[in-house]
Amino acid sequence: MKKLSDYLLNDKIQRLLYGIGLALWIIIWFGELKSMTENNSYVFYWWSVLTPIPLLIGQIIFNSKIIWTFLMIYVILYSLGIIWNIIMIDVIIDMERDFSPIPFWTFEKVYKWLIMIFILFTVNGIIWKIKPVRAK
Template sequence: MKKISDYLLNDNIQRLLYGIGLVLWIIIWFSELKSMSENNSYAFYWWSVLTPIPLLIGQIIFNIKIIWTFLMIYVILYSLEIIWNIIMIDVIIDMERDFSPLPFWTFEKVYKWLIMIFILFTVNGIIWKIKPVRAK
């Protein structure tokens, strides 16, 4: 019986996963692109939306290690940025709010953070596992 990691070494399955990632990325960001294009203050964030699209298309077409390396670097940096933003925004909100007897750091908030971090690490792990290998 084959392991999942053995299936992930298959070139066609890798290309399929990159295609699924591309479709999901476009679906996730499609509604945000309109508001980002209308507001100039979001110009800095365009890199985070548009950078993975050519990388994923390149991996679908070529599936080579150099593009995978750039994609992996991007995914790691994007994950670190997301984790930093989640934590720092909540810390700033907690520090700047007026006194409230209700706790700000609730179980639900920490639970959502853990789910988001788990999803990010899972995506990073999958991309790490689908590293292209040379054909024998």
């Protein structure tokens, strides 16, 4: 019986996963498109949304280690940015606010943080596992 990591080494499976990732990325960000065009700081959002699209398309077509490296760097930087935003927005800013009887360490916030971090680590792990290998 093959392990999951053995299946992930298959070139066609890797291309399929990159295609699924591309479709999910477009679906997730399609709803935000209108608000990004209305926002004054939309250049950063356009950059962060449009950068992985050519990388994923390149991986679907070529499945090369160079493109995978750029994609992995992008995913790591994106994940670190998300974690930084969680820390800055939810923790530090809440600590600096004036007295409020509502605690900022609510179960819902911690639960959302844990889910987000779990998703980030899962995506990073999957992309790490589908690193292209040279044909023997």
